[in-house]
Amino acid sequence: MNAIISNNELPQDDFAVEREDLLRVDNVSLSFGGVKAITNISFDIKKGEIRAIIGPNGAGKTSMLNVINGFYHPQEGTITWQGKVRRKMKPYEAASQGIARTFQNVALFKGMTTLDNIMSGRSLKMRKNFFLQMAWIGPARTEEIEHRKKVEEIIDFLEIEAIRKTPVGRLPYGLQKRVELGRALAMEPDLLLLDEPMAGMNLEEKEDMSRFILDVNQEFGTTIALIEHDMGVVMDLSDRVVVLDYGKKIADGAPGDVQASQAVIDAYLGVSH
Amino acid sequence: MFYREAGQFKTSYEADQSLFPIRQDRIGLAVILLVAFIVIPLTANDFFLTSIMIPFLVFSLAAIGLNVLTGFAGQLSLGSGAFMGVGAYAAYKLTSIFPDVNVIFLVLVSGVFSAGVGAIFGLPSLRIKGLYLAVTTLAAQFFLEWCFIRIPWLYNYNASGAIEIPKREMFGVTISGAEATPIARYFVVLVITVLIAGLIANVMRGRIGRSWMMIRDMDIAAELMGIRPLQTKLLAFAVSSYICGVAGAMMVFFWLNAAEPSSYSITLSFQILFMVILGGLGSIAGSFMGAAFIWILPVFLKFVPGAIGIEIGAETVEHLTFMIVGALIIFFLIVEPHGFARLWQIGKQKLRVWPFPY
Ligand SMILES: Nc1ncnc2c1ncn2[C@@H]1O[C@H](COP(=O)(O)OP(=O)(O)OP(=O)(O)O)[C@@H](O)[C@H]1O
Ligand SMILES: [Mg+2]
Numbered sequence: 001m002n003a004i005i006s007n008n009e010l011p012q013d014d015f016a017v018e019r020e021d022l023l024r025v026d027n028v029s030l031s032f033g034g035v036k037a038i039t040n041i042s043f044d045i046k047k048g049e050i051r052a053i054i055g056p057n058g059a060g061k062t063s064m065l066n067v068i069n070g071f072y073h074p075q076e077g078t079i080t081w082q083g084k085v086r087r088k089m090k091p092y093e094a095a096s097q098g099i100a101r102t103f104q105n106v107a108l109f110k111g112m113t114t115l116d117n118i119m120s121g122r123s124l125k126m127r128k129n130f131f132l133q134m135a136w137i138g139p140a141r142t143e144e145i146e147h148r149k150k151v152e153e154i155i156d157f158l159e160i161e162a163i164r165k166t167p168v169g170r171l172p173y174g175l176q177k178r179v180e181l182g183r184a185l186a187m188e189p190d191l192l193l194l195d196e197p198m199a200g201m202n203l204e205e206k207e208d209m210s211r212f213i214l215d216v217n218q219e220f221g222t223t224i225a226l227i228e229h230d231m232g233v234v235m236d237l238s239d240r241v242v243v244l245d246y247g248k249k250i251a252d253g254a255p256g257d258v259q260a261s262q263a264v265i266d267a268y269l270g271v272s273h
Numbered sequence: 274m275f276y277r278e279a280g281q282f283k284t285s286y287e288a289d290q291s292l293f294p295i296r297q298d299r300i301g302l303a304v305i306l307l308v309a310f311i312v313i314p315l316t317a318n319d320f321f322l323t324s325i326m327i328p329f330l331v332f333s334l335a336a337i338g339l340n341v342l343t344g345f346a347g348q349l350s351l352g353s354g355a356f357m358g359v360g361a362y363a364a365y366k367l368t369s370i371f372p373d374v375n376v377i378f379l380v381l382v383s384g385v386f387s388a389g390v391g392a393i394f395g396l397p398s399l400r401i402k403g404l405y406l407a408v409t410t411l412a413a414q415f416f417l418e419w420c421f422i423r424i425p426w427l428y429n430y431n432a433s434g435a436i437e438i439p440k441r442e443m444f445g446v447t448i449s450g451a452e453a454t455p456i457a458r459y460f461v462v463l464v465i466t467v468l469i470a471g472l473i474a475n476v477m478r479g480r481i482g483r484s485w486m487m488i489r490d491m492d493i494a495a496e497l498m499g500i501r502p503l504q505t506k507l508l509a510f511a512v513s514s515y516i517c518g519v520a521g522a523m524m525v526f527f528w529l530n531a532a533e534p535s536s537y538s539i540t541l542s543f544q545i546l547f548m549v550i551l552g553g554l555g556s557i558a559g560s561f562m563g564a565a566f567i568w569i570l571p572v573f574l575k576f577v578p579g580a581i582g583i584e585i586g587a588e589t590v591e592h593l594t595f596m597i598v599g600a601l602i603i604f605f606l607i608v609e610p611h612g613f614a615r616l617w618q619i620g621k622q623k624l625r626v627w628p629f630p631y
Contacts, residue, residue, distance in 0.1 A: 107494040110490050116486070124499035130476070183498070
């Protein structure tokens with residue numbers, strides 16, 4: 001995989017200094033009843049980077065994404081989005097601020113086609129009212145066609161032209177993940193949260209997906225937070241890595257440094273605490 | 274061989290987004306409309322119009338209404354009968370208060386009242402789903418039925434407790450009341466049903482239709498794409514109830530001439546629900562198919578065996594209908610939730626590759 005993907009145009013050390021924060025979480029804690037999913041975690045995501053979030057199963061990675069896009073409301077801590085401290089918000093508000101995501105377990109709209117799934121990502125950008133849509137005239141039709149063009153670009157980009165009209169429930173898992181990425185891209189987000197986009201894929205599919213993620217980051221300039229278990233992928237793709245274990249942050253930095261860290265090695269090898 | 278899309282290339286997204294992208298489907302629709310608007314009026318007798326076509330169209334529209342809510346937006350409702358009743362009573366009151374206003378206009382306005390009522394009873398849908406939501410819509414059904422019985426103002430204090438539709442004319446033609454001819458009623462019902470079906474088909478291929486399906490298929494992901502769950506569900510309730518309300522008003526104005534509270538009972542709700550399930554959840558064409566099946570099957574059972582010399586009692590017909598419909602519903606729920614509409618599609622798919630199955 002190294003042969004195909006290299007992402008070393010940016011010297012890792014200068015990275016943090018050069019760019020401004022897109023999102024910052026400060027001292028965030030989240031618990032469900034007695035279960036502490038996240039304990040006092042702080043980290044930042046810089047504009048334009050690929051930020052990996054890694055850690056063993058149950059470390060709190062998915063919970064962290066859920067906090068970022070407004071599904072979970074942390075008991076403590078603050079979230080700063082583009083320089084402003086964010087109030088408690090609903091997922092659709094986070095979406096309208098420019099946060100999109102994919103899910104660990106594919107969460108596509110099963111009864112809809114690939115095309116409609118990706119079109120659904122445009123919902124927030126479409127405004128025409130019920131009555132115009134009902135008549136399918138003038139502005140409403142123009143709007144649909146306009147957004148259809150954008151969606152076709154995404155379909156071309158992800159190379160899924162052939163399954164455009166297929167209901168997504170019938171697609172193989174790897175393609176479903178790709179459609180889900182397409183749906184998130186259709187939102188043209190500022191921050192894209194990817195929860196294990198390559199889980200359950202074979203090597204070839206992983207290479208494709210890695211290529212798409214890099215292209216999204218470099219061509220569209222989208223900031224990406226990536227949860228991934230495959231260390232090879234993480235090392236290749238990410239600019240910086242934050243490592244969680246049992247809800248706590250145990251390392252944060254350039255991929256190479258993190259991989260060499262003793263705490264990370266212990267966590268992954270299951271050394272007792 | 275004959276049902277093929279080969280050679281039909283779409284040169285614009287607009288063409289690809291049209292309601293019937295395949296030419297043969299467009300021809301099929303044109304033929305159906307031709308039959309409905311010209312052949313049937315020219316050839317059908319009064320019995321066929323009054324007992325088959327008019328109720329079929331009324332039920333089709335009601336089924337489209339419920340399909341918006343249950344098939345497209347995924348919110349199960351057992352209150353469609355009552356929402357139809359709201360439309361009927363509203364239209365009746367409106368024409369009593371404004372006797373000079375065109376009755377078709379009033380029927381279309383009456384849907385607004387049921388839309389409002391539907392939206393109110395849709396409020397719990399933000400919190401509860403599935404079976405529990407069905408139970409709250411059941412509560413709506415019983416509450417509204419109670420209103421139809423207990424609020425005499427709704428039926429103008431008639432001693433019978435029923436509403437009787439007065440004579441109303443349009444362009445000098447009587448279209449409602451006992452004197453209205455079947456053909457006049459048929460045209461009114463046909464135009465309204467076709468019009469609303471077309472408008473709803475448009476909604477379904479646009480943003481709002483998609484937002485309903487998003488909520489139905491994966492509400493969490495939908496919210497993440499910026500869909501506001503409450504607004505979206507309430508709109509589905511309102512639109513669905515509007516259509517049901519218009520269907521309910523048409524039912525009494527252009528078909529039955531009179532209605533009592535029991536006309537809009539839970540039985541009607543179930544009848545509409547069965548049409549939607551058999552026809553196909555989430556399909557407008559399926560709504561027509563389901564309505565045709567459920568309405569025409571008993572008529573068929575009643576007359577056809579008699580015509581070929583087998584005598585079946587009215588009760589037996591009823592039981593047979595229950596059995597056949599019940600068995601089919603179980604079959605469809607287990608095997609093919611998209612109902613006749615899906616079978617039709619599979620049939621077309623087969624036709625597309627015919628005569629070579631692979
Ligand atoms: N809704 C919830 N209710 C109760 N506990 C929860 C909930 N969501 C997460 N948890 C708990 O929080 C902890 C962290 O879970 P999370 O899903 O964030 O882990 P993860 O790092 O994504 O793991 P994985 O790699 O397996 O996906 C787990 O102990 C989990 O059981
Ligand atoms: Mg997870």
